[in-house]
Amino acid sequence: MKRIHCNSRRSFLRTLGGIALSGAVLPAAGSAGLLFSKEGLMDELSVSNSFEPSYLELHRNGTLKARADVMWDMMRDCSLCPRDCGKNRIRGRRGDCNANADLEISSFAPHFGEERELVGQNGSGTVFFTNCSLLCVFCINYDISQLGRGRRHSINDLADMMLTLQRIGCHNINVVTPTHYAPHILKALDIAAGKGLKLPLVYNTCGWEQLEILQLLDGIVDVYLADFKYADPFAANKYSPGAITYPEITRTALLEMHRQVGVPVAEASGVINRGLMIRHLVMPNNVARSEKVVEWIAENLPKDTYVNLMSQYTPVFKADEFPEISRRITRAEYNAAITAARNAGLTNLRLQGG
Ligand code: SF4
Incomplete structure (x- = not known):
């Protein structure tokens, strides 16, 4: 599969208990405990800052629709x-x-488990898509990413979900594992923009992205929340079967993402509305070659690039078929990754307990 180490990107489903494809949005852990209607009872929380997402101009001049059509055609x-x-x-x-061309979605909800700069006070407005292109053997959400759990929805439904997340006060629209449904997302974004959507778009990706697709997203995505999972192509090929190109393609993708949105700068509230945020999941026995990941970032992107070193690897799904990744990481393994990042000169690290 793709994404964060699915282990963390979709793990909120476990804590939220899923959401709201039936029309009501359930509060996430840490929220006020209210039940929000789809019509929106919390309008006063919506869009608390004056930030204007870049896709609005592309919506007004027709470019957003045109790019969506180009992407849609790529599905042939x-x-x-x-x-x-x-x-x-x-x-x-x-x-x-x-x-296939049918849009399948697992859930949508305010999420309080993402980076604090995306969560803010009211949560990140996540939409979790069914299926995935990276197919990681250790995906904690394999039922969604690889066993197809989710429901078919129209593009209008997706636009309504975006508007609902805005109405209940979320700080952004966070499309999780978006790659295979990018055409649907752009079409829905165009519809929602026409109905008043004005939240930044967070593209929450495994990092393994085609340059051509990223170029079509230029000016549409405000925040790239991207994994850099493996520096070793053989590890990528083994644990995300067939993805031997992962390191090479992801490095190119990260450069393009940075070119488009740059290093994130937080608003006075602490919320980030624009920029590249990189995640790296430290894996057991250093199979991902974490030191190579952070060294490449330090050598090819600004030293203050946002890098979240994640420690929550959990051996699930098919991980027990691979003895070297069939356990959690040790504190020493996580500390080694931190040391490597600091020695490389990275200054904007987000660290977690190991
Ligand atoms: S998104 Fe990737 S895996 Fe899915 S159909 Fe397209 S090329 Fe194939």
Whole structure:
């Protein structure tokens, strides 16, 4: 699968108990404990700052719709992700990611488990998409990412979800594992923008992104929340089967993301509305080669690039088929990653308990 080490990107579902595809948004852990209606009882919480997302101008001049159409057409011989599997999704074929042209969504909700700069006071407005292109063997949310748990929805439904998340006060629209549904997301964003959506768009990705797709997202995405999971292509190929290109493609992708949005600068409230935020999950026995990940970032991006070193690896799904990753990490392994990042000169680290 793709994403954060799915281990953390989708783990909020476990704590939230899922959400609200039925029309009501359940409060997340740490929220006020209210039940919000889809019509929105919390309008006063919406959009608490004057930030204008860059996609609004592209909506007004028609570029957003045009780019969505270009991406939609790519599903005829799908090359939306680096697997480039060529399935005709428009005709109903499912690709290696298990997606066809039908939009499938697992949940949407305010999420309080993301980086604090995205959560703010009212939560990050997450939409969790079913299926995934990276197919990690250790994905904690494998039922969603690889077993297809979720429901079919229209693009109008997705636009309504975005508007609902705005109405209940979320600080952003956080599309989680978006790659295979990027055309649907852009179409929904265009509809929602026409109905008043004005939250920044967070593209919450495994990092394994086609340069061509990122170029189509230029000026649409405000925050790239991107994994850099592996520096070792053989580890990538082993634990995300077939993704031997992961390190090479992700390095190119991160450079492009940085070119588009730069180093994030927090608002006075502490919330980040624009910039590149990188996540790296430290894995047992250093199979991901964490020191190579942080060294590359330090050598190729600004030293104050935002880097979240994550310690929550959990051996689930097929991880027990690989003895070297069938346990959690040790404190010493996490400390070694921290030391490597500091020695590389990175100055904007987010660290967790190991
Ligand atoms: S997004 Fe899915 S269908 Fe498209 S190239 Fe990737 S794996 Fe294949």
